[in-house]
Amino acid sequence: MSEPVLELRGIVREYRSGPNVLKVLEGADLVLNKGELVGLVGPSGSGKSTLLHTAGLLERAEGGEVLLDGESVLKLPDGVRTRLRREKLGFVYQFHHLLPEFNARDNVAMPLMVNGVKRRIARQKADVLLAEMGLESRADHQPGQLSGGEQQRVAIARALVNDPKLVIADEPTGNLDPTTTDRVFASLIRIARSEGAAVLVATHNMALTRHMDRVLTLQDGKLTTFTG
Numbered sequence: 229m230s231e232p233v234l235e236l237r238g239i240v241r242e243y244r245s246g247p248n249v250l251k252v253l254e255g256a257d258l259v260l261n262k263g264e265l266v267g268l269v270g271p272s273g274s275g276k277s278t279l280l281h282t283a284g285l286l287e288r289a290e291g292g293e294v295l296l297d298g299e300s301v302l303k304l305p306d307g308v309r310t311r312l313r314r315e316k317l318g319f320v321y322q323f324h325h326l327l328p329e330f331n332a333r334d335n336v337a338m339p340l341m342v343n344g345v346k347r348r349i350a351r352q353k354a355d356v357l358l359a360e361m362g363l364e365s366r367a368d369h370q371p372g373q374l375s376g377g378e379q380q381r382v383a384i385a386r387a388l389v390n391d392p393k394l395v396i397a398d399e400p401t402g403n404l405d406p407t408t409t410d411r412v413f414a415s416l417i418r419i420a421r422s423e424g425a426a427v428l429v430a431t432h433n434m435a436l437t438r439h440m441d442r443v444l445t446l447q448d449g450k451l452t453t454f455t456g
């Protein structure tokens with residue numbers, strides 16, 4: 229039976245600058261179920277990042293409803309949304325935002341430590357995830373000592389360390405070579421298939437869409453099925 233993790237209902241997003249209003253989302257609807265890997269494609273500027281930021285509780289919609297695990301979250305106070313984000317969500321970006329002064333292990337362990345998990349336990353879990361990414365020999369290296377692809381795999385491990393129910397990936401393979409792209413994408417597939425997370429991926433890489441359960445695009449501010 230399908231179990232919704234994320235529901236977007238009639239999402240409205242607009243940006244104002246002076247008298248001008250740019251309407252980006254005008255009634256976007258989405259139901260993302262446990263274990264589903266869903267792609268979001270479309271031209272630059274169509275609103276993919278805006279949708280991901282709204283779904284990821286990083287920004288608030290001006291209208292509509294956002295449900296996470298069945299709970300209405302759009303109007304919750306900032307502090308509660310931040311806590312939900314830390315506990316239930318994992319983010320992967322094109323540019324990984326690793327902390328340069330910490331090694332790979334501590335970068336991965338950080339979200340757990342922020343959630344109050346003891347350093348020793350958090351580091352153990354980080355080591356398991358780094359090993360899954362084929363990076364066990366790099367755990368003591370700082371980001372500056374790693375290749376771009378290795379850094380991105382560290383960022384994926386960090387996004388997964390708190391067993392997120394929802395993973396949001398914005399162009400996660402944008403600056404990677406084909407082999408690393410496959411590796412990074414394989415880990416997103418595994419999170420959905422083995423861990424049961426719902427995964428939402430915005431990408432310009434159409435080759436990746438063949439691995440997805442569904443592919444959506446934004447048209448006139450609404451989400452529709454992408455038909456190629």
Ligand SMILES: Nc1ncnc2c1ncn2[C@@H]1O[C@H](COP(=O)(O)OP(=O)(O)OP(=O)(O)O)[C@@H](O)[C@H]1O
Nearest residue numbers: 243244250252270271272273274275276277278279
């Ligand atoms: N903070 C902002 N203030 C004003 N306009 C914005 C802001 N953020 C985005 N926009 C505008 O909203 C539209 C949608 O932007 P968004 O970044 O969501 O598109 P996108 O589909 O993710 O693009 P890309 O594929 O290039 O990343 C664009 O026209 C953009 O210029």
